[in-house]
Amino acid sequence: MEETLHIPALDSANLAQVVAQALTRISSEMRPDVLAALQVALEKESQPRARQVLGMLIENAELAAAKRLPLCQDTGSVWVLLELGRSVNSGRPLAAPSDLFSQVDSTIRWVWREHRLRASLLEDALLDRTNSRDNTPAFTEISLKPEMLGARLTVMLKGGGSDNASMLAMLTPGEGWLAIHQLVINHVLSKAANACPPLVIGVGVGTTFDKVAGLAKQAMLRPIGAANPDARLAQMEQTLMAEINSSGIGPGGLGGETTALAVSIKTAPCHIASLPVAICLGCVATRAVSFQLTGEWM
């Protein structure tokens, strides 16, 4: 879901404003491609209960957007990704504002108060499970992309239930495609009902142990219906989709033909010994937006 947005300067104040706009929107508006895919699924579904659940999900999306209500009570952890390419004018790398992280956190404090979103973050996972009360910190990343011109900002809200249902495995390279296929099927079928189906599934293959999960998350950003540019991956995605949707898990885990709305695979280089695979399950309320940023500063 990429849009073009003009900002006067590539500084933290302007970027924070884009983050605020994005959070305000995605917390109550379903990704347009997800909503469209739900409507297509409703036309195809033959089981009455599945049709009823899909109807509820669509009605919820319309109600949340119209009344500015949260799409889901789990308003998520915030993931912000700033990708910096080269300047169009000079060809030199664009620089990141040094206080971006703190500015993003300030923005989150304001947005959560203003829109009455749920504070879902704890001070420390193990040592201090006290609610931070304002949904900070965000998980903000800056990534340098020398092959890209300009800058791109992505904001995602990730629910805990679907994140819990995600996984990572270091497979044996010789097992290849078959092992990945089995891993995805076994994992999705065992966890789908917990992750609020119909799901948007991102699969990352490659990089290293710490990076492959990020790859899977980025795979989820590909708009539903946009084909994978690699025909082999597109074929695998279709095979996985068909198998997942024949499982009968269905919308809300209550049975039906629509368990996944999309499977997107993203691959990358890796070590000769490795085949890292990550599966990121996105719930029906997968909330994300990307902006291609433009302006004189480019």
Place this chain on the structure above:
Amino acid sequence: MTVSVIQLALPTSKQILTTLEVGQELRLSGDIYTMRDAGHIRCLDLLEQAGQLPFNLAGQALFYAGPTPALASQPFGAIGPTTAARMDVAAVRLYRAGIQATLGKGRRSAAVEQACRECLSVYLVTVGGAAALLARHVVSSELVAWPDLGSEALYRLKLQDFPAWVAIDTTGRQL
């Protein structure tokens, strides 16, 4: 196949619960208490200390949920089920101590199926990702305990025609 929706008033009786069958569609009205991860830890501590459920929870139903704050003159802007499997570790003890029904999402362990059979209790599910819509079926809420837990505090809700399905019935069958 007859598709009928059953109106279930909460709290209810074991007699009524035993008439429910897995897969049946319900409309819940009446009282239910929100409790999720942090609340379960406290509830089990209190149960252990006192030998009985705190806050008169015996005979009541639990909703595994952490709502968003009040919005637009509603008790909550959005409320929906969280993953029930995370509460499996506590569920057997809570059913045995008198919890009649739990409401969440997703599948549960064999131990929870067994507890439902043993205690003549049920596990119900509702739709995740429909929280703005579900909030319309919560007519009021009252804080009972643990305000420091924020959205994980213990609230007593009044439901009105809240949509749910029987996911484990009193014979221990799971959807």
